[in-house]
Amino acid sequence: MFRTVLVANRGEIACRVIATLQRLGIRAVAVYTDADRDALHVARADSAVRIDSYLSIEAVVAAAQGADAIHPGYGFLSENADLARACEAAGVVFVGPGVKALEVMGDKIRAKEHVSAAGVPVIPGSSSIDAASADRVGYPLLVKPSAGGGGKGMTVVERAEDLADALVGARRVAAAAFGDDTLLLERLVRSPRHIEVQLLADGFEHVIHLGERECSLQRRHQKVIEEAPSPLLDEVTRQSIGEAACDVARSVGYVGAGTVEFLVSDEAPTEFFFMEMNTRLQVEHPVTELVTGLDLVEWQLRVxxxxxxxxxxxxxxxxxxxxxxxxxAEDPLREFLPSAGTVHVLDEPTGEGIRVDSALQEGLEIGSTYDPMLAKVIAWAPDRATAIARLDAALARTTILGVRTNVEFLRQVLADPDVRAGRLDTGLLARLIPTLTLRTPEDAHVVAAALSRHDVGEGAWGSDGWRLGEPRPIRYEVGDVEVSVLGSTVTVGDGEPVTARLERRGPDAVVLELGGVVHPLRLVTHGPVTWVGDQGSAFELRFRTRVERLADELAALTRGTRPVDPQVRSPMPGTVVSVEVGTGDSVVAGQILLTIEAMKMEHRVVAPSDGIVTLTVRPTDQVALDHVVATITGHPDEGTPA
Structure with missing residues (x-):
């Protein structure tokens, strides 16, 4: 076995690989950029080397001096044939397949042609990107980057007139994420299920499959919840699809751990179509490890x-x-846009059948540079229903305060009757999301936040100052909610006074008794913001000072009856990647002004109203959440707004 292995990745997968290396007695070397200097994978490794970019092959290979091998994890350079060549030239083992497999399967166009020639069924598609080819493939169709994965750049096109815009956006995302803007067209299969088969292969022509994973619960082609085995397949189909996957691996002389992805018809579960092969470890590999008892990283290393x-x-x-x-790290209340912040409080679940793969730690800064996935919570049980119940309970014990996450959303998905019954397809979440109602701050949350501030003396020395004479309630404004505190009596808004009592159980743990009901909560305050955690939900409560209240009232008077805020703000922290208009241009409501990219996702910012645009940003500018990127003013002939 190897003595030293460099892990050319970051986040939870770097921590995951390091754990197996150290269990096997192999020295683990991490790499990190300046943004990750204090990251958990750096602390857990035996040593670490700074690099300028995780995408720099030259930097990664140079950092591996003295190492026997490089483990690429997933994403970044994990499927890059040039890295495999560079490793060979440097005398370092690449923990992955050979160059041929990387080149054939790393190009979706070439991969489909290759497996089709081998007799594996594929979805109709075309590598020619033009209107005539799209018409031959047929609408609706899917525009896909040839390189990369994870659903990035994939765009559904329903009509021919939408093709041109879809190609522009897909090329930009593909070039930014994978350094290759080559695209392909593929027929969109309605109501499909995404099922993938895990493989292991060695250098002695042994190829086996480890069963399948169901990955149909996706949002914007990005997997959200995965499971093993699939609730759809019977044993005969499981064996058939597994053998097909092994045939794909043998056709390219595959060595290592890999995954072959198929689309399977929900209406005809014995039919399956090859989509692509991922020549690396998958994000969802833990579910296979839990049902087989095998450590896939260990077998990658051994092979x-x-x-x-x-x-x-x-x-x-x-x-x-x-x-x-x-x-x-995303905000379901803002259309799942990436979020940023600092992890102030962290609780990760434990218990029977529970596993957490994570790189989170308190004090960690979550920025917009890298993928928004923070952690994975995995549950095992003797049967599917119990596994779902265990996962839901584990998510309820998960607390991340300081950055918005999708934990509550995950719990709602698991509660859906179709999910619990195994009636899945890749469009289920798109249909389900509009029907979900995420929790908003409740009386218990705002009262706990107000009493917490009151408890540390903010009530006596608040913005309203001391009051002489008879005791009067101390007023707090939490967003649009007013809380009045007088001794042990609180009043929320226009409600009736109730008795409240807050007991601290730790630095960030409180128990609130409100109107006879007890609420155990997690709570932390930073400046004007108090975060409250409750059963997997996290609420960001912003307190307004007297000065801020007066400023808002003045702004409302100045704005008068004008219905639209003239300032256009960034919906997420990120980078401006394109600007579609210029200062002084006349725009109409809904017209695209610019595009912001964060965590490998793009968001188009549109004009909220007709008028003349003034831009405040340029391409490559970094913007924060709610940063003013443009202003829309009325046309000169409209007069001055009230």
Whole structure:
């Protein structure tokens, strides 16, 4: 086995690989950029090397001096044939497949042609990107980057007139995320299920599959919840799709761990179509590990070190059921746009059948530079229903305060009757999301926040100052809600006074008794903001000072009856990647002004009203959440707004 391995990745996957390396007694070397100097994977490694970019092959190989091998994790350079060549030239083992497999399967166009020639069924598509080819493929169709994965740049096109805009956006995302803007067109299969097969192969022509994973719960082509095995397949189909996946691997002389992805018809579950092969470890590999009892990272290392597989196909037995939820830094209340912040309070669940793959730690700064996935919470149980119940309970014990996440959304998805029944398809979340109602701050949350500030003396020395004479309530404004505190009596808004009592159980733990009901909560305050955590939900409560209240009232008087704020603000922290208009241009409501990219996602900012635009940003500018990127003023002939 290797003595030293460099992990060319970051975040939870770097921590995951480091854990197996250290269990095997292998020295783990991390790499990091300036943004990750204090990251958890750096602290857990035996040593760490600073690099300018995780995408720099030259920097990664240079950092591996003295190492026997490089493990690329997933994303970044994990499927890059140039890295494999550079490793070979430097005398360092690449923990992954050979160059041929990377080149064939890394190009979706070439991969489809290759497996089709091998007799594996594929979805109709075209590598020619023009209107005539699109017409031959047929609408609706999917525009896909040829390189990369994770759904980035994939765009559904329903009509021919929408094709040109879709191609422009897809090329830009593909070039930014993968350094290659080559696209392909593919027929969109309605109501499909996304099922993938995990493979292991060694250098002695042994190829086995480890069963399948159901990955149909996706949002914008990005997987959210995965499970193993699929609730759709019977044993005959499981064997058939597994053999097809092994045939794909053999056709390119595959070595290592890999995954073959298929679309399977929900209406005809015995039919499946090859989509692509991921020549690396998958994000969702933990569910396979939990139902097979195998450590996939260990087998990656053993195979890369030249050892043969000692596991045969007959040895692979799927036991029980496992399900994984991806925790993202995103705001479901703002159309799941990426969020940023600092992790002030962190609780990660433990318990029977629970596993957490994470790089989170208190004090961690979550920026907009990298992918928004923060952690994965995984549950195993003897059956699917119990596994779902365990995962939901684990998410309820998950607290992340200081940055907005999708934890509450994940719990709502798990509660959906179709999800619990296994009636899945890749469009289910798109249909489900509009029907969900996420929690908003409740009386208990705003009262706990107000009493917490009152408890540390903010009530006596608040913005309203001391009051002489008879005791009077101290007033707090939490967003649009007013809370009055007088002794042990609180009043929320225009409600009736109730008795309240706040007891601290730790630095960030409180128990609120409100009107006879007890609420255990997590709570932390930074400046004017108090974060409250409750059963997987997190609420950001902003307190307004007297000065801020007066400023808002003045702004309302100045604005008068004008219905639209003239200032256009960034919906997320990120980078301006394109600007579609110029200062002084006349625009109409809904017209695209510019595009902002964050965490490998693009968001188009549109004009809220007709008028003349004044831009305040340029391409490559970094913007924060709510940063003013443009102003829309009325046309000169409209007069001056009131």
């Amino acid at each position: 890369a070190a030249g050892q043969p597989l000692t596991v045969r196909q007959s040895d692979v037995v799927l036991t029980g059921h496992a399900i994984e939820a991806r925790v993202y």
